[in-house]
Amino acid sequence: MEKTWNNKAWFMVLPVLVLVAFSAVIPLMTVVNYSVQDTFGNNQFFWAGTDWFIQVLQSDRFWDALTRNLIFSGIILAIEIPLGILIALNMPKTGLGVPFCLVFMSLPLLIPWNVVGTIWQVFGRVDIGLLGYTLDAIGIPYNYVNNVFDAWVTLIVMDIWHWTSLVVLLCYAGLVSIPDAYYQAAKIDGASRWAVFRYIQLPKMKRVLLIAFLLRFMDSFMIYTEPFVVTGGGPGNATTFLSIDLVKTAIGQFDLGPAAALSLIYFLIILLLSWIFYTVMTNSDAQS
Amino acid sequence: MLELKNITKVVGADTHIHSTDLVLERGSLNVLLGPTLSGKTSLMRLMAGLDKPTTGTISFDGKDVTGVRVQDRSVAMVYQQFINYPAMTVYENIASPMRISGKDAATIDREVRKAAELMKLTPYLERTPLNLSGGQQQRTALARAIVKNASLVLLDEPLANLDYKLREELREELPKLFAAAGSIFVYATTEPQEALLLGGHTATMHQGRISQFGPTISVYRKPADIVTAKTFADPPLNTLDVVKSGNTFERGGLSVLPVPAHLAGIADGAYTIAFHPHHLSLARPHDTAATLKARIIISEIAGSESFIHVDCAGSRWVMLEHGIHDIEPDTAIELFIDTRHLMAFGPDGRAIGGSAASQTVRGA
Known part of the structure; x- marks a missing residue:
């Protein structure tokens, strides 16, 4: 059959081209x-x-902010990935517990960033916040407004609370896809719990872990809303990450x-x- | 010697295994033959010790091992899926059971290379399972089972996920491997052909029960009941409900078939007669074959053979004919039945009367 040559195909891709042009290329x-x-x-x-x-x-300002970003992402990944794996390993694989755990795990993911920030901002306040007030009352000095360490701990705990679920859900998806026969074979071999994890579960989770790792790295590296709401980049510049610095430069100083x-x-x-x-x-x- | 005594397995409201007794000898090759969900895997899991029986005892060489954990027994198992450690090389995979049992490096190396040679894996020892074909992955799993030198080796439909050619090749090798070691081998399959090719002993399973256990060829030739006969037939067994009256089998008062010599001695009454598809033919095989009128339902051509489905005396039968026979549906034909191979079963399903004439298993 004779091939038809015309330019109709351009009309097919035009919507995508326009969309990408206005949403990405032009900005x-x-x-x-x-x-x-x-x-x-x-x-x-x-x-x-x-x-x-x-x-x-x-400028020192840039390098300081970049260092803060790298440290923050490093801490986040070092805690959230192992913690996520640990929780996923201990989640039930059958029965009524499954939907319960899945919904429970998804809850933090459903909350918008700025709401998470506001929750923790209030939660941690020394005068009215449950956490801040309690810590203060039992004699642990805690104040994220003027203590650098406390500000960082607050942001890190907040991120872990918000995003470990994502790692858990991804790992869980990897774990449930392992056929039962693998565990049986390991049991027959007499493999230890650690060997099962090291040689069956971890290799089988590798791909989802890669995705979890990338997602969490990119997201934590771009962190903006939470420190903006909770600490506003302070105390001083202690939690001024690149994104916050960027907004300060662009909108604050124009x-x-x-x-x-x-x-x-x-x-x-x-x-x-x-x-x-x-x-x-x-x-x-x-x-x- | 593995001995199952009065074993049952109940899970919730379902009985997976009804009361079962079975004795498997050392160095024997045993086939569990039955359709999917007939209880083959459940029985194997009980033999292995992966599950605890609800009642009954399992003993090995006279010692009760019912409560002994699977890792403390000497068991190896190969599955339908290709199960290997995904991040280890083939070499490490084969070595893994020996590493756990704490063998020295020299022994491990020797055994791994021997098993790899046997399973034709030598060129692939440094690869990981994901970089192997399905056949090679399953060979790796089989090699792991071999080096474990277990007293009980369980193979759960190990060839089911392989393509036809590989399956034939491995099926040929497996009995040789088994013969060399002194272990008890148990091989589960859904295919009667596979059981016949493997030989040894066969236990036919149906709905959580072993319907018969004995030398494979004798279970095939002399099934004790109709359930066994049906389990051990592919293409399916042809059956017809008849009433014996003198020297004819009748149906609705009309004579259908003459009673063959080996069944002449049975009492008059209602029977189910049965025979394999290759005992029906379009051409007269010999003088004593009986003639029947039938109507073609459909003919299927499978390479050099044809499966011809016919309606005969109100029953649907399958005929296996060599060569290509493409007959129009609804054609009325005359077909021949080799009555020397007729099996008769009483109303309770038990086999009745003299054994079918001794025969070679043709086209099994």
Whole structure:
């Protein structure tokens, strides 16, 4: 049959092209536009070249915020991944407990970020918050407003409370997909509980763990709402992460050029780190 | 010697295994033959010690092992799914049972290489199971069972998920492997053909009961009851309810078949007669074959054989014919039945009368 040649196919992809253009390409290019120019309003632009990038990369403010981000993500991953696996391993696999556990685990995931922030902001307050007041009353000094350590602990506990469920649910999905025959075979071999975990459950969970790891890394690296609501980046700059710094620069100080440069650098860092994680983890998968 | 005495298994309201007695000899190859859900796997799990029987005792070489945990017995098991440790190499997989039992490195290496040679896995020892074909994965699982040198080796439909060619190849090798070791082998399958090819002893299972246990060929030739005969027939057994009157089998007062010599001695009365599809034919096989009128329902061509479904005297039968026979549905035909192989079962389902004539299992 003769092939028909026409340009109709373009109409098919047009909606997607328009959507992506307006939701991603145009905003991104606007940011690129701002990052290489200087403006004082009135739509007057002056070419700035790489000045803003150099300024951002040379500022202590940027490197401090980036360090905070990396430490925060590191702590989050180091706690949430093992904790998620541990909880998933102990969840029931059959019976009435399953739907109960699943719903219970999903609850924190259903709460919007800023609500989670507000809950903990109130919860931790020394004057009226249940947690803050109780700790204070039993003699443990706790105040996330003026103590750096307390502020960090609050943010970390809050994130764990909010997001460990995601790791649990992903791991659980990996665990229930393991056929029962594997456990039987291990039992017949006389394999220990640890061996079953190390040689059957962990390898079988590998793929979902990779996804959990990437999701939690990207999400925690982009953290904004919770510290914004709870600590506002303080005390001092102790919880000023890159995202908060970005908003302060862009909206607080209206330094559009440096803010645009910062957001591009921020974007590239996340892209780069995610790519590194993905490559390392999938490579080790192919080797083993 | 593995001895099951009065074993039952009840789970909730369901009885998975009805009272069962079974004695398996050392060095024997035993087939559990039955359809899906007939209790083969449940029985194997009881033999292994993965489940505790609800009642009854299991003894091994005279010692009661009913309450002994599976890891403290000497058991190896291979499943329908290909079960290996996913992150270990083939070498480590085969070595794993010996590592747990604490063998020294030299012994492990020797045994692994021997088993790998036997299962043709030598080139793949450094790969992980995911990088192997299904057949190689199952060979790995079989090699793990071999090196364990267990006194009881349970194979639960091990070839069911393999393609046809591999299945034939492995099925040929398995009895040889079994013969070499002195363990008790139990092999579960849904396919009568597989049981016949493996030989040894067969226990036919039906709805949680062992209907018959004995040398495979004699269970096939002389089933003790109609349930066994049906379990051990693929394509399905043809049956017809008849009344014996003198030297004819009648149905609704009309003579259907002459009574063959080996059944001449049985009393007059109601029987179910049965025979295998390959005992029906379109051409007269020999002088004593009886003739019947039938109507074609459908003919299925399976390679060099044809399954011809016919309606005869109100019963639906299958005929297995060599060659390609594509006959239009609804055609009236005359078919021949080799009455020397007729089996007769009483109203209670028990086999009646003289044994069917000694025969070679044709096209089993």
